């Protein structure tokens with residue numbers, strides 16, 4: 162059956178306002194899926210550091226409820242296998258494409274690539290994942306929503322053994338770069 166999505170242009174502020182009301186998982190997923198967030202809206206948050214292979218940028222924190230961040234991925238780079246410390250995660254590809262591998266306990270559950278505009282939902286329960294930018298030239302940009310916010314997560318080796326707990330950090334917060342080696346994507 163043909164599925165028809167009606168795309169609606171949203172500002173980052175629209176997204177924050179929508180999320181301030183308690184929503185079901187399906188409502189959040191459908192909202193992100195049908196949202197078109199133009200680059201003029203997200204570019205003010207899009208910083209990448211010379212010293213990092215990918216950079217996390219804090220857009221908005223609603224304490225105890227949700228957190229919105231923007232991640233910029235250098236071509237060919239990836240992060241470690243990690244969990245979200247019990248939080249649900251959604252991401253939407255805003256530029257380029259990303260590969261995401263999900264793990265459940267010690268085995269690989271899925272391996273999928275997401276193109277611009279696509280949305281992924283990662284359940285909090287017993288899941289971890291690894292993301293990468295498979296492209297050799299284009300910087301990928303993804304919008305991430307965490308419900309509720311979390312400040313630390315766990316890193317795993319490919320055998321599912323926990324290696325360490327890490328404190329999450331940002332290249333920029335609310336559009337303000339925190340380091341001298343931050344560059345804004347234009």
Ligand SMILES: [Fe+2]
Nearest residue numbers: 243245250290
């Ligand atoms: Fe993640």
